[in-house]
Amino acid sequence: MKAQSLSQLLNLLPFILHSVNAIPARKVEESSNPGLRGSKTLVGYSPSESHGSSTTPDIKYSLLPGQKNDPDIGTYLDFTKVDNPQPIRGDTGGDDPGPRNYGYDKMNSDKLAPPGTDHGQTINAQWPMGLSHNRLGIDNAGWARQENTVVMPAATEMAGVDMRLEPAGYRELHWHVASEWSLVLNGSCRIQAVNENGETFVDDLVAGDVWFFPPGIPHSIQALDDGVEFLLVFDDGGFNEDNTFLATEVFLHSPKEVLAKNLGVAVADFDSIPNDELYIFKGTPAPKDIEKQNVTTSSGIVPRSQSYSYHFSEQQAHEVAGGSVKIVDPLTFPVASNFSAAIVTVHPGGMREIHWHPSSDEWTFFIKGQGRATLFTAPDAATTFDYMAGDVGYFPQSNSHYIENTGNEDLVFLEVLKAPEFTDMALGQWIASTPHQIISDTLKLSDSTLSKLKTEKQYVVAGSASDE
Template sequence: MKPQILSRAVQLLPALLCLVDAAPASVRRDDSSSNPGLRGSEALVGYSPTEKVATGAKPDIKYTLLPGQKEDPDIGSYLDFENVENPQPIRGTTGSDDPGPRNYYYDRINSDKLAPPGTDHGATINAQWPMGLSHNRLGIDNAGWARQENTVVMPDATEMAGVDMRLEPSAYRELHWHVASEWSLILNGSCRIQAINENGETFIDDLQAGDVWFFPPGIPHSIQALDDGVEFLLVFDQGDFSEDNTFLATEVFLHSPKEVLAKNLGVSVSAFDDIPDDELYIFKGTPAPADIEEQNVTTSAGLVPRSESYSYHFSEQPAHEVAGGSVKIVDPLTFPVASNFSAAVVTVNPGGMREIHWHPTSDEWTFFIKGQGRATLFTAPNAATTFDYRAGDVGYFPKSNSHYIENTGDEELMFLEVLQAPQFTDMALGQWIASTPKQIVKDTLNLSDSTLSQLKTEKQYVVAGTTSD
């Protein structure tokens, strides 16, 4: 461009900008170019006397309400949205329709979040985490996997964390130890566990689905799946525990000078030429011999005493039958080495519920093994939130916060309750009210004499389903 032409263009620029600024808002707000820029004009900010807001008829949303959605919201009947095409956040005269955007799958399986009972109020902690949303750590050579729940995903679950782990046949969870206590329930399959304690006493045992093991902090141990593979649940007494921070045998060897290892073990440095160059974590190995005695290595200290055994054959303990299902308890009274782990496996028949209760001295960490259910967590003075649970979900209920677990499906509901306590105990709402002088209850709650006469002074644990009025 010639210098005189460039000079004239520069002189005209202020006038051109004034013309643009003086253009009507309707013109300035409409970028009619075929490919608008990444950002709009400053004229789009705020009010303009010429702007028109597009309006139309309210969206015609097609839906059908379930019978429970037409009841008084305080009745709080479970809403089964599983097969509802367009579930809506409506209960009685509360809520309204929802045109979206939405995740319909989440809404269908979490009806008490979409349309909570009228008795919910305020906000409690988030007492639910689906293991299916946890990042899955995959073992090498298709040996298995592990996914965990801890305070990263449930910040208020400070007392306990959990891991769901699968080992294929002959696969190992590598030799390791950790700073937290480890309590485990086998969900399916079978495995061989092995350990040695600080006295040099050794331990080995074969376990199957339903059995329990426990390893104290610092006790090195291994787990190997037998011929049918194994899946197990691990519960740790630290809410921030992470499977990624365990002490692994491979890492100990990798991060100790070979000269030191040779001196320590009384071998040559060349003995370590073929050690793995990375951790193994979950990997396949040589199948365990059928005869466990072949692996029963002992030292001069002998075996771990039976009274301090690291395993408990919980699968062979009969369940205690109650009206609405069954309960099995294992705690230090029968499994002494697990000095502060108390647990119950609870089954609830369709329509039944784990009675309203709370634990005065411990938080409750719950894992849902089978079926589906819901629970309302009540936190003083007046916060209440209802959660829906499926198999594979974790629930967490802080100490002295009342809750129940109701079977909302048409099959048996099974879940595990774990406490940090020397004995499995709870306070039951029904027993409390029934064991309080009737006149006190009548004056407080306005319950009739007929109602009071039906209350039971013994814990029910699980109550059977009842028909409503």
């Protein structure tokens, strides 16, 4: 058997040799273009070649006084006038030769050189509306940009839109699946709606006023002579302003014969309807006399107790040592049954006291000034964020935080909750209202320190003399 196998192999040998000779020889050269790829000799360790950089980066910088403090003190670092800010606090960190975005580092010092009390990783609680894509209206009528879970994945409970309408500009007739709560930031506008009972509503609002439209209620917004900018907050973090139900789209996607039958008119009456959505566009200026647009039907007007507007601009703020607070919630604005909000003003050096909301996430919009906040998430994660006007902040339910004014002008921001009443838990009030023995045993605070704490909620605390 073995002799037969060997004989067969010898018979096949010419064919095997012919096949091997037919395989093209492997090219020795490493590349047809030596400039595109390097030599294989560069792979791995080579004792014959020197190692390490032949040059040392020449980094010139100076530290702010606060950078030399104990990192746990967490002094605010104003890098805006520093040429080459560095990620250094006390004995932590080290210099950074780049590459870097110096503009971003200067605006976000607490990201570049975080306080020593920061730890681990929380959610991203910051989004600048300036980084949101801006949707431009036709005929220079305005614009809109939004924040939702696409850019802030953890902000699941609420989303926001910043919108501008030029004089006579419309936000087209529309409705949403989500509830819409709004604060007028500047200018003035006329809002209009019809509810499911056929009751009508129209009102003029100015900067500081609020409106609310429940899901499915069709409405429109038109800017008056001075134009308007407003902030919209929706009770769904995944809300997308582009998915609004528009009047033009309803008409475009319903057969004209059906429209004619439904409205009792001729098919030809729809020959001039727009061939695309309008969204934001300019129209005929609203009449000065609002009564001319006060349509009355057999159902009458929306009852005052269920009014879609609240003239928040006329409400006096509650003044405190470090600033002021004023609240609007369903206790005074019943139709907005799931929205509670506060406008907070913090004087330079002051801060919105450390607090948390037991029943809701907090969606925050910074209207004026600059500030910072540390978000604390159990068990031990903490991140400090720097905010400027136009930024959105987001603080999950029961996660503690403060908002400190880090600028030289008043800091003004809006806090929005999905709750039937605006409430919070204040760290200072909690500690001061707990038996001193328990606090002393737990935190090792002296009786002298505990005697200085206030049992009343402060909302905003003033800066110390050294901060002013």
